[in-house]
Amino acid sequence: MVRYGMVIDLKRCIGCQSCTVTCKQENGTPRGIFYTKTLVKEEGKFPNVKRTFLPVLCNHCEEAVCKKVCPTGATEQREDGIVLVDNEKCVGCRACYVACPYKNRYYLPKDDRLKKGYFGKLTPFEEIKYRNFKEGTVVKCTFCHERVDRGLDPACVDVCPTNARKFGDLDDPKSEVSILLSERNHFQLLPEMGTKPCVYYLP
Amino acid sequence: MTETARVVVKFFGFIMDVVKKPEIEVEIKEECSVMEFVHRLADMFGDRFRERVLTDCGEIRDHVRISIGKEMVDKEDYEKRLIKPGMNGEAFKLFVFSSQMGG
Amino acid sequence: MGQEIVHKEEWVVSACNLDYNACGIRVKKENGIVVKIEGNPESAIGKGRLCPRGSAGLQILYDPNRVNKPLIRTNPEKGLNVDPKWKEISWDEAMNIIVEKLKEIRETDPRKLVMQGTTTAANTFLGMGMAFQEAFGTPNEFYGGGGLHCGNGAHLVNGVYHASWSLVPDFDYCNLAIYFGASKGHGAGHNANSIMLQAADARVRGMKFIVVDPHLGRAGAKADKWVPIIPGTDSALALGMVNLLINEFGVYDAEYLKLKTDAPYLVGPDRRYLRDRETGKPMIWDPVDERAKVYDDETIRDYALEGVYEVDGVKCKPVFQILKEHVSRYTPERVEEITTVPKETVVELAREFGEKAMIGSTITIGGKSYPYRPVAAIYFRGSQGHKNSVYNCISVELLNQIVGSADVPGGALGFNSVCFGYPETGKPRWEPKKGKDGFMMTGTWVVPHHQPFPIPEPRKPQKMGLNDLFPSAMHSFVYGAPDQEEIWQEFRLEYRPSVIINFGSNAVMSVGDPEPIAENLKKYDFIISFDIYLNEFTNGFADLVLPDACYLERLDPSPNYPPILNHPGGLGKWTYQIRQPVVKPLHDRRSYSEVLLEIAERLGLREALYETLNIKFELEGKYRLDPERKYTWEEICDLVLKNKFGDDKGLEWFKEHGALTWEKKPDEVYWRWRIDVRVPLYWEFLYDLRDKARKIVEELGARANIDWSFYEPLPDFKPCPSHEMEDEEYDLYGFYYREIRHTNSFTMQIPWLDEVSVNDPYTYNIEIHPETARKKGLRDGDLVWVENPHGSRVKGRIRFTEGIHPKALGFAACAGHWCDCQPIAKGKGIFFNKLLRVDWNHVNPVNLNLDLCVKLKIYRAE
Structure with a gap:
């Protein structure tokens, strides 16, 4: 079985947000919607201070609570583990949004952002991309499943200037992600929630 | 002696404010080196030309380029390369760049 | 979902231009619409990856705030906040006006022309822009703050x-x-x-x-x-x-x-x-x-x-x-x-x-x-x-x-x-060589006809920035000096610049205090500006704006040349690549290089321009431009490429393949002991420079306050004016830093970059140490004024961080646009440059580099 997952090397990440931006061009997400983004944390006191960058995205959990709570079956999980929202079935109840411990789902509100885009009127790019969105539904990272189905990495992995993100089959011991996890210390976010997230971090 | 003892001289670049005309003809009686020829031009046009093209020691400045017809003259050849009357109809071209460093 | 079937998917290989680095890109189009920009894995420049700016580039192409037609100013008044009352005109009308203006100064005194570029698009400007300047015969160029701030030293x-x-x-x-x-x-x-x-x-x-x-x-x-x-x-x-x-x-x-x-x-x-x-x-x-x-x-x-x-x-x-x-x-x-x-x-x-x-x-x-x-x-x-x-x-x-x-x-x-060249042609090729006193001269340099060593002899100023009197200076502060006219009189500049051809520089924001710059710009007779967006410079001072093609609409034969500027160093590979139009220029936009080519033609400068391009691109033999015939920009680019890589690798080859890549040799990277240079x-x-420059200054009788002690042969710590500031009220050192998501000032108009900047704790805020703030009764997020000792002040929000010196305030990038023509950028971040003084006391007396730190006081804005 294939189980897709991501491994993010925090030693490499410099918080440039190229992933955030390229995700926006790949997916054409409207204003305010981020399938991925990088958080900044500062610890310590001058001059012994550490600033760390933490990219976050949907964890495509093995135990996806979002799927369990969805009343309409809009949130589905593929056999390879990718969690998707079918916006034809989504009624915008936001149960998943509340249930997700990671808060990496976004509700696309019923406002003018799909009509006005980023500039006040839609660009040709936005006209193409916004066909995939429906206001009043929940949206989230798809692991770029259309790219993955064509044998490509998700856009954020492909673009990363520091090669911090790796994508692959966690069930395949020979995949780059599995090898990294076997060689280096790693952690998942909020493992205590029992969600079995498929995004791992190398400190 | 060839039928014409004139050399066509064309000026390019940051020298137009000094020479005014982009092209002149200079009469020469016998062959001379590129270096001598440039000094001769400097005598014709005066100090402003001299300052623009030559160093205090009379060397051709680094940001000056010279070609005879289509062929660039190497800096090392300024003394050796000869200007001959007529020059087979080829022009002596003097380029003055504005000696800038960059960005 | 009513998903439409994609009729036509196309990929075009090119080079980025969100800054001067010009990474290799591949661009995807669906039915002619650009939908994705990715790194080109075939290129060593970027290695298939993109920074956030490169990832955001397609928003430039379709921004409705782009300039799409030539615009002529109808309001004769100029100033930092003046409405220019733009009127659209045709390209024909625009060209006629330009040719008339340029003809006039070419005939009277070509030195009156100033070519103004931006480091962002240096690789475009260094091609046709600089060739045009040389062909026209003016010694004057200026790169805005991108140049003056970043590299003289x-x-x-x-x-x-x-x-x-x-x-x-x-x-x-x-x-x-x-x-x-x-x-x-x-x-x-x-x-x-x-x-x-x-x-x-x-x-x-x-x-x-x-x-x-x-x-x-x-x-x-x-x-x-x-x-x-x-x-x-x-x-x-x-x-x-x-x-x-x-x-x-x-x-x-x-x-x-x-x-x-x-x-x-x-x-x-x-x-x-x-x-x-x-x-x-x-x-x-x-x-x-x-x-x-x-x-x-x-x-x-x-x-x-x-x-x-x-x-x-x-x-x-x-x-x-x-x-x-x-x-x-x-x-x-x-x-x-x-x-x-x-x-x-x-x-x-x-x-x-x-x-x-x-x-x-x-x-x-x-x-x-x-x-x-x-x-x-x-x-x-x-x-x-x-x-x-x-x-x-x-x-x-x-x-x-x-x-x-x-x-x-x-x-x-x-x-x-060092470069040994593409193996099949041995071109391009360069390596350092020995010069005077055994010292190294560079094998190539970004700006032609000049070397960092030997530094040329100082001479009486012909350049408006006095750079020829201070010849290690690439860029000069005189453009923005409050006493510009006095300086020119003191140094007996024989002419006054009167026409600017600007290429994308927002010099009102990028240099320093904009007030004196504004007064200086008002003195020009005519300012022509190639722009993708209107900005504070164009709205305030340009007479004619030309709608420029952006990097996705433009052809550049050498975006990464010479590679000492923007080709990755160290071991790895060489790549030579081109930038090509991914789409035809939209609306009435035209490429800068093509327009300058036409202007030169109409000014009768064809031979001068072609010969200059021959020298600049080192065109040899059959690849030389022949002034007897007229070339298109595409034909010129084709010759530039074939001259380097052979007849089979002209523009057509590069359009299809985008990048030519070959192995770098360790001897090209680790050359120090192989080449006999010291x-x-x-x-x-520096003593020779000092003596010659001082003699000229004295001969001219200029009363400029030049501290010649900066010309001693061994380096010392020498204080900035900020270190010598005695007024205790101004107790904090302000400085700005380059922000990863922005290039100079223009990227703030790109919504995706703006969005991640808004979400970042620091990009649009002032970094301050919490203890420093608390002593002044300031809280995290407070709106404050920061003010320099000369009374210039800017407003912004402070953000606490332990990651800053308690005696300093940190500002990001060149932000704080105020012009309505860039609605995304307007009002975002802080216009730090406003606090910089642009005068003799704030420049290095050897290279005229501007001092970019300033003593500030900070107080809550009511």
Whole structure:
């Protein structure tokens, strides 16, 4: 079985947000919607201070609570583990949004952002991309499943200037992600929630 | 002696404010080196030309380029390369760049 | 969902232009609409990856705020907040106006033209823009703050020591890099994107980074150690380290110093090199034969580095001896006083640098043995952007020179100083060569017809910036000086510039205090501006705006040439690539290069322009442009490519393949010992520059206040005006830093970049230390004024961070647009440059670099 997952090397990440931006061009997400983004944390006191960058995205959990709570079956999980929202079935109840411990789902509100885009009127790019969105539904990272189905990495992995993100089959011991996890210390976010997230971090 | 003892001289670049005309003809009686020829031009046009093209020691400045017809003259050849009357109809071209460093 | 079937998917290979780095890109179109920009994995430039700016580029193409038609100003009034009342006109009308204006000054005095460019699109400007300037016959060019702020010091010093535009650690083999106000590999500067990967690989490998900087920043965040420092005091710390290395620890690479530098050159009591009477060559002392010899005498058995010698009755010392004595005053205690870096840290830094240098060790790469010095001291914008610009850079560079780590494995690499060329044609090809006194001259340089060494003779100013009187200056402050007219009168400038052709520079925001710049710009008769967006410069002062093609609509035959500017350094591959239109220019937009070509034609400058392009692009034989016929820009680009790579690799080949890539050889990267050149520790030639410049200044009777003590051959710490500020009210050092998500000022109009900037704690806010704020009764997020001693002030929100020196305030990028024509950018971030003074007192007297730190007071905005 294939189980897709991501491994993010925090030693490499410099918080440039190229992933955030390229995700926006790949997916054409409207204003305010981020399938991925990088958080900044500062610890310590001058001059012994550490600033760390933490990219976050949907964890495509093995135990996806979002799927369990969805009343309409809009949130589905593929056999390879990718969690998707079918916006034809989504009624915008936001149960998943509340249930997700990671808060990496976004509700696309019923406002003018799909009509006005980023500039006040839609660009040709936005006209193409916004066909995939429906206001009043929940949206989230798809692991770029259309790219993955064509044998490509998700856009954020492909673009990363520091090669911090790796994508692959966690069930395949020979995949780059599995090898990294076997060689280096790693952690998942909020493992205590029992969600079995498929995004791992190398400190 | 060839039928014409004139050399066509064309000026390019940051020298137009000094020479005014982009092209002149200079009469020469016998062959001379590129270096001598440039000094001769400097005598014709005066100090402003001299300052623009030559160093205090009379060397051709680094940001000056010279070609005879289509062929660039190497800096090392300024003394050796000869200007001959007529020059087979080829022009002596003097380029003055504005000696800038960059960005 | 009503998904439409994609009829046509197409990929076009090209080069980015969100900054000068021009990474390889591939662009996807669906039915002719650009839907995705990715890195081109075939290109060594970017290696298939993109920085956030490159990822956001397609929003430029479709921004409805773009300029789409030529615009003529109908409001004769000009000013920072004046509505120009633009009126659309046709290209025909625009061209007629331009040709008429340019004809007039070409006939009266071509010097009146100023070509103004931007570093962002340097690789476009350096092609046709500069050729047009030379063909027209004006000595005047200006690059806005992108030039004036960033490189007069660093590029000069990198050029002299490394034959390159800039400096990187050898990420493949370096074990310790100390960054002085540089962020190489962390998002800004040369090859920003490419070297992010190299630096990340180095971190994972275990290379240690130490970052000396007033704020933590992105480089500091990823570093093993952050050393906070008072802005502009880098030279004191570096000289303190040099002092410890050579006077305390006795750590230096004697062989390197003897053979690759002027360390053994003898200096007399007049502080000049002792020269051979016959040849004029500098002399050294041979301790074996116990006599002085010229430095390149083949009988030399050894070189003395220390001691006092007598030659023909003159007492003299080797440069190294003088350096030893010179740096001895930079004790750790004194360094701490100046920099606030604790003396223990100074000692620790010097010791570690010396130990990790592994002097004497070698390494085998590609079957060949090289000296191995895995340490590098790196400097750029932060350390060089001060009144002490030149000395700050030299001081840091001395660390590399003392341990012999320049351009050897593991060390500090000037990148791409050597190129053996594409194997099939041997072109392009360059390498450094020996010049006067044995010193290195660069093999290629970003701006043609000039070399960082030898610095040309000063002469009476012909350039509006006086750069020819101060010839190590690339960029000059005079453009923005409040007393510009007085300066021109003092220095007897024979003419006054009256027409500007601007290419994308927002010089009102990028230089300094905009008020005097505004007054200076009002004096121009006519300003033509090629722009993708209207901005504060165009709206305030341009008479005619031309709708420029953006990088996705434009053809450039050499976006990464010469590679000492923006091709990744170190081992790896070479790539030559082009930039080509991904879509035809939308609306009435036209490419800058094509328009200039047409203007030149209509001005009767064809022969001048073609001959200049022949020289600039080194076109030879059948590839030369023949003034007897007329070429299109495409045809010119085709010749430029075929001239380098052969008839089968012209424009058509490059349009299809995008990038030509071949292997780099270790000898191209680690060339220092292969090429017989030396570099100066002792800049004796500054005396010649000083004497000639001072003589001219005196002859002209100019009363400018020039501090000639900056022309001493050995570097010193010299204070910025901010260090000398006595009024206690102005107690904080303001500085700005380059932000990874922005290039100069124009990227703030790109919504995706704006959005991530809004979400970032620091990009649009002022970094302040919490203790500093609390003492002033300020809270995190407060709206404040920061004000300089001259009464200029800007407003912004403060953001607490432990990652800033308690005596400093950090500002990001060049933000704070106020013009309605860029609605996304308007009102975002802080316009720090407004606080900068642009005058004699705030420039380096050698290279005219602007001082970019300023003393500020801060108070809550009501």
